[in-house]
Amino acid sequence: MSAEHVEIRAGAYADSVALLQVSRDVAATPGVTAAQVAMATELNLEVLATMGFTLPPASPNDMVVALRLEDETALAAALAAVDAALAAARKGDPGGGQVTVPARTTASALRRAGGGLALVSVPGASALVEAMDALDAGCDVMIFSDNVPLEQELAMKRIARQRGLLVMGPDCGTAVVGGVGLGFANTVAPGKVGIVAASGTGCQQVLALLDAAGVGVAAALGVGGRDLSAAVGGLSSLTALDRLDADPSVEHILVISKPPAPEVAAALEEYAGGLGTPVRFALLGAGQPDLTAQVEALLGDLGVAAPTWPTWGEPAVGSGEGGALRGLFVGGTLCDEAMLLAAEELGPIRSNIPLSPELALDASLLSPGHMMIDFGDDGLTRGRAHPMIDPTLRLEHLARVAADAETSVVLLDVVLGHGAEDDPAAGLAPAIAAARAARTDRGGPPLPVVVACVGTAADPQGLTRQAEALVAAGAEVHLSNAAATRRAIALATGGTR
Numbered sequence: 001m002s003a004e005h006v007e008i009r010a011g012a013y014a015d016s017v018a019l020l021q022v023s024r025d026v027a028a029t030p031g032v033t034a035a036q037v038a039m040a041t042e043l044n045l046e047v048l049a050t051m052g053f054t055l056p057p058a059s060p061n062d063m064v065v066a067l068r069l070e071d072e073t074a075l076a077a078a079l080a081a082v083d084a085a086l087a088a089a090r091k092g093d094p095g096g097g098q099v100t101v102p103a104r105t106t107a108s109a110l111r112r113a114g115g116g117l118a119l120v121s122v123p124g125a126s127a128l129v130e131a132m133d134a135l136d137a138g139c140d141v142m143i144f145s146d147n148v149p150l151e152q153e154l155a156m157k158r159i160a161r162q163r164g165l166l167v168m169g170p171d172c173g174t175a176v177v178g179g180v181g182l183g184f185a186n187t188v189a190p191g192k193v194g195i196v197a198a199s200g201t202g203c204q205q206v207l208a209l210l211d212a213a214g215v216g217v218a219a220a221l222g223v224g225g226r227d228l229s230a231a232v233g234g235l236s237s238l239t240a241l242d243r244l245d246a247d248p249s250v251e252h253i254l255v256i257s258k259p260p261a262p263e264v265a266a267a268l269e270e271y272a273g274g275l276g277t278p279v280r281f282a283l284l285g286a287g288q289p290d291l292t293a294q295v296e297a298l299l300g301d302l303g304v305a306a307p308t309w310p311t312w313g314e315p316a317v318g319s320g321e322g323g324a325l326r327g328l329f330v331g332g333t334l335c336d337e338a339m340l341l342a343a344e345e346l347g348p349i350r351s352n353i354p355l356s357p358e359l360a361l362d363a364s365l366l367s368p369g370h371m372m373i374d375f376g377d378d379g380l381t382r383g384r385a386h387p388m389i390d391p392t393l394r395l396e397h398l399a400r401v402a403a404d405a406e407t408s409v410v411l412l413d414v415v416l417g418h419g420a421e422d423d424p425a426a427g428l429a430p431a432i433a434a435a436r437a438a439r440t441d442r443g444g445p446p447l448p449v450v451v452a453c454v455g456t457a458a459d460p461q462g463l464t465r466q467a468e469a470l471v472a473a474g475a476e477v478h479l480s481n482a483a484a485t486r487r488a489i490a491l492a493t494g495g496t497r
Contacts, residue, residue, distance in 0.1 A: 002033065005067040005075055006053055008040065012063040016385045018089040019063075025085040031074025032067060037082060040064045041383030047392060060383060116140060119182060120169075124148040127170060131156050135165055142222070143169030144183055146378050150231055153224065157235040166239045171378070172222035173200030173386075174417075176207075183222070184388055186417040187458035191216020193298070194244035194277075196237050198227045198257035201331025201376075201415055202291060204454050205481055206256060206282070208463075209295040211456040212479060213307050218249045225332065228260035228283075234268045241268075245275040253279040254298055256291070258336050259355075284336055286344075286355075290482035291337060310479045312464075313471035316409070316448035316487065322494035323408025325349075326401040327372035327485075328394050330387040334413045334452060335374040338485040345489045346370050353377055365397060368406065370492070373397065388420040395431045402435035402447055409448045410435065411488040413481060414466060416455025423461060425469035432473040446474060450488045452481035 014022070019037050026035035034051065038044040040058035048055055053066045067078050118134035120127050124147030134141040135156065143156075148170035160167045168175055174197065175182040179190055184200060186207045193215060197203035203220050210217060221243065223236035237255065244250045253275075255268065260283050272279035280301065282294035289297070296306040325342060329335035332353060339349045350367040353374045354360045365373055374380075375387040375394045387394050401407045412432075414424050421427075436446040451470050455463040467477045478484040 001071055003069045003072045003075065004053065005065075005069065005078070006048075006055060007065050008056055008058045009063040009065065011061055013039065013061065014063065014086065014089060016383060017389060020385050020390045022082070022085040022089055026067070026078060026081045029074075029078055029081040031070045032078050032081075033070060034066075034068035035078070035082075036064075036066045037086075038064055039383045043380065044383055047396070050396065117142060117177060119144060121145055124170065128152045128156065131167065132159075135160055135163065135167075138163075138165070140166040141168065142172050142175055142177075142182055143167065143224070144172060145169070146171040146381055150226065153226060154232055154235075157227075157232060161235050161239060164239070166221065166243065167224075167236050168222050168240075169224040171200075171226075172224050174203045174207075174220065175222045176217055176220040178219075181418050184415065184417050184419040185220075186211070186454075186456045187460070188456060189216035190249075191218060192249060192251040193217050193302075194247060194250035194253045195220040196240040196244065196253065196255045197222045198225055198237065198255075198260070199333040200225075201413070201454065202256045202258070202282075202284070202333030202337070204331070204415055204417060205291050205334065206254065206295055208454045208456055208479060209292060209309070210298075211458075212310060213295075213299055213304055215299065215302065215304060218247060219244060225258055228257045228264045228268070230261035230264060232264075234264045237268055238271060241272060241275060241279065245277045250277055252298065252301055253277050254294070255279060255281045255283070256333075257283045258333050259283070259285045259340075284333065284340060286340060288340075290341060291333075292480040292482040309483060310467075311483070312453075312467040312477040313475060316450055316476040316491060317445065318409065318448050318491035318494070319445055321408070322492060324368070324404075324406045325370045325372075325409055325411060325488055325492035326404075326407050327411040327488070328397055328401070329372065329374050329413050330376050330391070330394065331413050331415050331454070332374045332376050334415075334454070334481045335372050337481055338411060338488075339372050341482060341485045342370065342372070342489055342492075346492060352379065366400065371401075372411075388415055388424075391421065391424065391427055395427060398431050398435055399438075402438050405442075407447065409450065409488050409491040411485060412449065412451045412475075413484075414451055414453045414455075414470070416453070416459040416461045416463060416466060418460060420461070423466075425461075425466045429469045429473035429475075432470065432475050436474045448488075448491050449473075449475040450484050450491070451475045451477045452484035453477050453479065454481065
């Protein structure tokens with residue numbers, strides 16, 4: 001008879017990415033049918049509750065160990081596997097030989113190793129101290145951490161601007177510096193384009209499209225999604241423009257952003273007009289060109305013909321009756337772009353990152369009508385890994401929207417590159433197949449699923465391999481998120497192909 005075990009380990013903190021691997025290791029233990037080891041944040045507790053676990057009281061500073069077992073006899077081995085996996089995650093493998101005592105602060109690490117750029121990836125509440133250590137040491141800093149208070153971001157960026165240093169972030173997910181990809185970075189060839197990106201997945205979409213067109217990138221400087229807000233005023237974007245303008249290998253600059261504050265965008269465009277390097281702006285907003293169109297314009301600037309953007313699989317088949325479009329994204333900018341395109345054709349789109357406040361979803365993330373969700377938003381990543389690493393929430397929500405008879409088409413993104421899941425299609429493809437089968441089991445046609453697969457041929461996951469696995473599950477796959485969105489819109493408005 002199956003058994004369940006849930007325990008709370010008070011004050012036992014561990015990084016969410018490390019706990020994801022712990023959960024996977026424990027789930028592979030003989031006799032374990034499900035395992036979740038996570039910090040007891042409100043979101044994680046909700047996920048565990050939806051998995052059917054009965055949970056005792058806990059605080060976000062506690063660790064919860066939830067196990068589902070074939071029977072009680074497997075418990076001892078499962079708990080031993082939990083302890084072993086946690087110990088390995090905390091200790092790491094020193095590799096034998098003499099062990100060097102690690103530096104205990106960012107400042108001491110920089111004094112020991114030197115270097116011009118420090119990457120900070122700690123809980124958001126702790127990022128300020130580490131980033132200021134780097135700035136005080138005269139280093140640029142990339143802040144991968146999210147959930148950093150706005151006033152702290154502003155303070156760091158003001159100091160950095162005064163000192164001629166660059167703060168990339170907070171929530172800077174993607175960068176290419178000195179030919180090295182940082183964060184969720186795609187593998188691209190060196191070239192003559194420099195990118196300033198107030199958007200992580202928007203930057204990755206541009207990297208992927210340029211790569212497909214045979215154009216390389218000299219540098220991609222992420223500045224964080226709030227940099228072009230009225231509060232921050234583009235402080236890091238100004239410095240990033242200066243850096244790229246001074247780089248002799250950069251012949252054209254592209255600035256990418258989620259919908260910016262209009263006055264900040266105007267000031268930045270005026271500043272760029274005084275630089276020696278041509279600058280094109282790809283700023284999402286109502287009535288503005290999508291990212292694919294902006295890349296095509298940039299290719300024209302470079303004298304390169306825009307290719308036919310890759311697609312995989314047969315065109316998805318709709319019912320011809322229309323219905324609700326449901327978009328489930330791991331990329332916030334890709335979600336923004338899809339909402340902007342869909343709103344022009346379909347009207348209001350409900351979201352957790354809505355285009356206007358009255359369209360905000362509640363905590364259930366469910367609503368009648370058209371809906372798009374960014375699972376990478378700060379509100380859904382507190383205490384857990386980004387969905388490009390841990391897709392649990394999105395996979396569960398895919399099953400929910402597939403079960404809703406109002407859903408006429410599902411739009412998804414898959415974002416490849418270093419730092420992302422090793423094989424995202426391995427989990428997503430079966431979920432797509434199950435979502436489509438759930439509709440046929442009720443006597444209807446298979447649910448149409450359209451996917452934007454953002455990546456390059458050299459990415460470790462393999463762009464073609466991922467796309468083909470998704471096609472085998474019944475999806476229609478595009479490299480261009482804008483193209484995928486337009487296909488989903490056509491199906492949602494009653495198109496059969």
